[in-house]
Amino acid sequence: MESIKIEQLLEKYENAETSLHEEAVLKDYFNNNDVAPHLQQYQALFGYYAESKNENYSKPIRLNTKKQHWKWLSVAASVVLLFSVYTGYTNNQEKKEAKIAFENTQMAFQLLSKNMKKGTTAMAYLGEYETTTNKIFKNNK
Amino acid sequence: MKQTEFLSTVMPFKDKVYRLAKRLLVSSEEAEDATQELFMKLWNRKEKLSSYKSVEAFAMTMTKNYCFDRLKSKQASNMSLVHSNYKENGTSLDRKTELNDSVSIVHQLIAKLPEQQRMIIQLRDVEDYEYEEIGKVLDIKPTAVRVALSRARKKIREQLIKQHNYGINQN
Numbered sequence: 001m002e003s004i005k006i007e008q009l010l011e012k013y014e015n016a017e018t019s020l021h022e023e024a025v026l027k028d029y030f031n032n033n034d035v036a037p038h039l040q041q042y043q044a045l046f047g048y049y050a051e052s053k054n055e056n057y058s059k060p061i062r063l064n065t066k067k068q069h070w071k072w073l074s075v076a077a078s079v080v081l082l083f084s085v086y087t088g089y090t091n092n093q094e095k096k097e098a099k100i101a102f103e104n105t106q107m108a109f110q111l112l113s114k115n116m117k118k119g120t121t122a123m124a125y126l127g128e129y130e131t132t133t134n135k136i137f138k139n140n141k
Numbered sequence: 142m143k144q145t146e147f148l149s150t151v152m153p154f155k156d157k158v159y160r161l162a163k164r165l166l167v168s169s170e171e172a173e174d175a176t177q178e179l180f181m182k183l184w185n186r187k188e189k190l191s192s193y194k195s196v197e198a199f200a201m202t203m204t205k206n207y208c209f210d211r212l213k214s215k216q217a218s219n220m221s222l223v224h225s226n227y228k229e230n231g232t233s234l235d236r237k238t239e240l241n242d243s244v245s246i247v248h249q250l251i252a253k254l255p256e257q258q259r260m261i262i263q264l265r266d267v268e269d270y271e272y273e274e275i276g277k278v279l280d281i282k283p284t285a286v287r288v289a290l291s292r293a294r295k296k297i298r299e300q301l302i303k304q305h306n307y308g309i310n311q312n
Binding site for chain 2: 013014015016017020023024040041042044045047048049051052053055056057059061062063
């Protein structure tokens with residue numbers, strides 16, 4: 001009784017009039033049941049379809065992420081560049097500050113020495129006083 | 142679209158892509174390369190993927206076009222035809238060897254069909270696509286799919302019966 005129904009389905013199947021559900025019935029019949037002898041040639045067909053569906057793509061899928069690597073590389077490069085510019089700048093700034101400080105102290109020292117000279121010229125007059133006083137009060141030493 | 146998101150959209154049909162490619166290109170190595178290449182192409186178009194109604198149908202169409210290009214190129218025409226052996230499971234042991242033979246006969250019968258019919262058989266009988274879906278993938282009307290499918294199925298059945306009777310006569 002089963003095989004008559006299957007035969008009808010097979011005819012519909014060959015005319016491409018079966019629904020997916022009906023085709024599932026056919027596949028199920030030929031892959032799981034004891035198939036009627038006169039229908040056995042179909043067993044290979046549906047067995048093959050079921051088998052084909054088990055074939056898988058087993059390799060991992062590689063995606064092109066090279067572009068992203070380049071992107072990250074450029075980001076890294078710019079970070080390094082920024083950092084080096086920053087350190088160079090601060091170094092330079094420190095040197096400048098040191099130079100300014102040096103100049104300032106130099107200026108201060110110059111001022112000091114100038115005033116010191118003034119003081120010593122004034123002292124020269126004092127020396128003059130000494131000689132004149134020596135002339136007036138004859139020192140008998 | 143991020144990589145994980147892309148993979149979760151694409152993974153469910155990777156085997157279907159591979160099987161269709163193999164149906165058209167015959168060799169598993171070629172089909173593997175094609176699958177790999179195809180997913181790269183999809184990845185490069187990842188921004189546009191969400192605008193497609195069915196990413197799977199789109200991917201299958203791309204597979205078809207890519208395989209046709211491969212077949213046209215000289216490289217593919219110089220390629221040797223590699224046939225892998227199909228294992229059979231779920232049937233009783235005594236019929237196994239015999240069935241194994243006829244299973245690979247089916248494979249050869251399908252391989253002899255025109256490309257269009259081969260694809261339709263693949264999409265309908267192996268992947269269980271609706272006629273409308275097949276029509277979308279191949280860019281033809283569902284009625285044309287039915288006509289071609291019917292032709293292919295009848296042809297396979299005819300050949301199979303011929304082989305079957307031949308086997309009986311031999312014994």
